[in-house]
Amino acid sequence: MSRPALLPLYINGRFEEEGQRFDNISPVDGRLLNQAVEADAAQVARAVQAASDALQGPWGRYSVPERAALLHKVADGIQARFDDFVAAEVADTGRPLHLARTLDLPRAIANFRTFADLAVAQVDDCCETPQADGGLLFNYTVRKPLGVVAVIAPWNLPLLLLTWKLGPALAMGNTVVCKPSEETPSSAALLAEVMYNAGVPAGVFNLVHGFGPGSAGEFLTRAPQISAVSFTGESRTGSAIMKAVADGVKDISFELGGKNAAVVFADADFDAAVAGVARSSFFNTGQVCLCTERVYVERPIFDRFVAALKARAEGLKLGYPDEDGVDLGPLVSRQHREKVLSYFALAREEGAVVITGGETPQFGDARDQGAYVRPTIWTGLPDHARCVREEIFGPVCHIAPFDDEEEVLRRVNDSPYGLACALWTQRLDRAHRLARRVQVGIVWVNAWYARDLRTPFGGSKLSGLGREGGRHSLDFYSEISNVCVKL
């Protein structure tokens, strides 16, 4: 049997194949896709040192427009290999081809182009302060790179979320060491090839594959020369990383877990709300941090809404990524499916009414070796049920009735998470009033996952620390100083 393809590390402008290997398994049918090199502590240390050295090299002398031009070249390189990246993302995640083509790739390209352009357009503050002696103080802001940024990404939107951090980090003159998820290493490996071919100076972009604790992820966060960690992943991992960087007082940007709510009022556009909640609950097989897992529906339309969402869920097509009309792929791995299935079992123990789903489909073909689950809807659980409080990260939601604004606001806010919320109502006065009182970072009204990359993105409570997007990213990835001149 031919040896599986190997995804190398990329350190200081060189591809490295030396090291222990780990398997990358297809969530569609369980076959071996390729292997990746697991970076050991020495390789991670060399990557961080290369990134640190590169700050003093040519990259440190690039102007903002020169950095922006290079990031546009990287975006051009991704565009030129669009189909290769789509194939890599689809192979690793099992997502429908159309999803990778319409979301993951366009956003990866936009993440570089947007922050290249925002960096060039960025204008900083200055001010004059008259002095009692008739003199003047002239203050102005100077923006410098933070230094070496550790970028650690999750598996659910692998390229989108890696480049969401890379774009601004590089635009602001930092150097980076990236650690993609062990579940989805392929597109990051392609990105290293694009960086190399675009002429990104050696050491500016480094890629290490591996796992978290006791592996590349932890080695990276504990490296003394890193100046900041930009992390997207589970809240408990965020806590672990926070501990790892605490002694060094490093800058951190955390985009963490969620248990997001959708609120549907009786006056909402019913069909739009059903379609919107079906999308926010089952999109990417429920594997988006912004996905809805708690639905609150005003009592007069509750039964009708449950029936309509059931019909939507049962109409979703589970299939191969390239199948015509496929809506949902598998979960990212058998291991993650075990976690989701454990909540399917827990829900029954907690007394849920299973409206639809709650099991694995039987295809009778290779997909039975994959990680598919059926889209699932529950009702009847109390607000304190674990299935209503804990992030499941699968195609599942619980629907509960409510009677008034104050009640539903209290229940929506009664969560350890605070990432996103979708409000469905045609009374925009109510929407604006509630949007200010919901304890989340992102509120959509009559929409979901509609994005403008200039807006602040992030969560409160266990859902994260800091905001990225637009100037928020430029600020996080900059060391900002003030210069005060007496005139």
Ligand SMILES: NC(=O)c1ccc[n+]([C@@H]2O[C@H](COP(=O)([O-])OP(=O)(O)OC[C@H]3O[C@@H](n4cnc5c(N)ncnc54)[C@H](O)[C@@H]3O)[C@@H](O)[C@H]2O)c1
């Ligand atoms: N808020 C957001 O924008 C956002 C976006 C996507 C995913 N997420 C969250 O991510 C989670 C799913 O992704 P996941 O399963 O890959 O998360 P995860 O926390 O298990 O892993 C994320 C990354 O962190 C690495 N890692 C794990 N432990 C580490 C440690 N101790 N030190 C350093 N690195 C470590 C992993 O190898 C992986 O690359 C969900 O909770 C989801 O809500 C949040």
Ligand SMILES: O=C/C=C/C=C(\O)C(=O)O
């Ligand atoms: O799974 C979480 C998705 C996060 C999405 C973004 O960070 C984005 O759209 O920029």
